[in-house]
Amino acid sequence: xxxxxxxxxxxxxxxxxxxxxxxxxxxxxxxxxxxxxxxxxxxxxxxxxxxxxxxxxxxxxxxxxxxxxxxxxxxxxxxxxxxxxxxxxxxxxxxxxxxxxxxxxxxxxxxxxxxxxxxxxxxxxxxxxxxxxxxxxxxxxxxxxxxxxxxxxxxxxxxxxxxxxxxxxxxxxxxxxxxxxxxxxxxxxxxxxxxxxxxxxxxxxxxxxxxxxxxxxxxxxxxxxxxxxxxxxxxxxxxxxxxxxxxxxx
Numbered sequence: 001x002x003x004x005x006x007x008x009x010x011x012x013x014x015x016x017x018x019x020x021x022x023x024x025x026x027x028x029x030x031x032x033x034x035x036x037x038x039x040x041x042x043x044x045x046x047x048x049x050x051x052x053x054x055x056x057x058x059x060x061x062x063x064x065x066x067x068x069x070x071x072x073x074x075x076x077x078x079x080x081x082x083x084x085x086x087x088x089x090x091x092x093x094x095x096x097x098x099x100x101x102x103x104x105x106x107x108x109x110x111x112x113x114x115x116x117x118x119x120x121x122x123x124x125x126x127x128x129x130x131x132x133x134x135x136x137x138x139x140x141x142x143x144x145x146x147x148x149x150x151x152x153x154x155x156x157x158x159x160x161x162x163x164x165x166x167x168x169x170x171x172x173x174x175x176x177x178x179x180x181x182x183x184x185x186x187x188x189x190x191x192x193x194x195x196x197x198x199x200x201x202x203x204x205x206x207x208x209x210x211x212x213x214x215x216x217x218x219x220x221x222x223x224x225x226x227x228x229x230x231x232x233x234x235x236x237x238x239x240x241x242x243x244x245x246x247x248x249x250x
Contacts, residue, residue: 023209024068025236026084028219033093035224045097047227052105054229055083060236064108065178066138069201072212083236084210085109086203086219088142088180090117090124095132103135112142112180112203115167126171133172140178141165141199148185157190161197181205191215 030041032048043051055062061082063071068084071077085102087094090113102109111132117123124132129139141164143149149157161179168176177200181190184205194202194215201214208218226232 023211024078024082024084025209026065026068026086026203026217026219027236028203028205028221029085029087029094029098030089031091031093032098033091041221041223043222043224044227045101047224048098049101050227050229051222051232052101052107054232055107055236056105062105062107064138065110065140065203066200067108068210069214072201072214086180087111088205089114089146090129090142092122092124092128095124095128099132099135099137102137108136108138110138110140110178112140112178113164113168114142114144114146114182115164116145118167118171129168129171138178139168139172139176140180141168141176142180143182146182148183149181149190150185150187154189154193157193158197161194161199165197165199178202186216 029043029048032043032045035042035044035047054060059081061079063078063082063084065084065086068078068082085107087098087109090111094111098109111124113124113129118129119125133139141161143160144164144167145160147160149160152160165176177198179194179199179202181202181204186202186204186206191202192215199215201217203217203219205221206216206218207220209220210217220235222232222235226235
């Protein structure tokens with residue numbers, strides 16, 4: 001019993017230490033559906049629902065990415081229980097499986113769409129994107145072709161940034177300000193380029209909790225392994241990031 005209480009006390013101390021440094025976990029999902037490999041980017045519907053219920057029951061403050069960026073710009077403090085939810089690629093199951101759960105919980109989220117895949121089998125259509133947008137889910141750009149931007153010439157990178165944004169804005173009828181770098185492909189030059197193109201902020205696949213880098217926000221990849229709620233707790237609390245400096249690419 002004493003050992004258990006000691007472990008819980010240590011976990012609490014670490015929890016408070018991490019959040020005292022104002023780190024915010026930005027969760028990165030991909031598929032919400034069938035799972036063939038627990039280490040893949042897929043999360044089962046059951047696991048996703050349990051995770052969202054965990055956030056709700058423990059009164060986590062699920063903030064939209066745009067609001068989070070606004071707090072960073074203004075230098076405003078955030079409560080210790082803040083968390084942000086994002087999805088990469090624009091898989092159809094984000095609409096069919098994730099949206100009903102998010103709506104029931106009242107949680108905002110952002111989906112980063114590969115515009116070259118719009119309307120293809122298994123991907124979100126233009127109408128799907130409008131439905132998500134009307135439901136309070138922000139839509140951001142994940143480039144047109146999901147290319148590794150550091151390998152492109154500047155003009156090619158600009159085209160990926162502009163083309164994808166233009167397509168989304170035409171579909172949604174309003175400006176799009178959020179961006180996600182494919183495969184963690186970010187450099188200082190690309191950060192500056194994304195800013196010049198008018199995006200308000202961008203996320204990477206680089207592992208960790210986010211602080212104040214508007215154009216290279218780190219995220220935590222969520223997989224079926226995080227169906228273990230202690231693992232999920234460790235990620236949303238920031239404990240999992242202590243001493244870890246690895247990079248997850250997806």
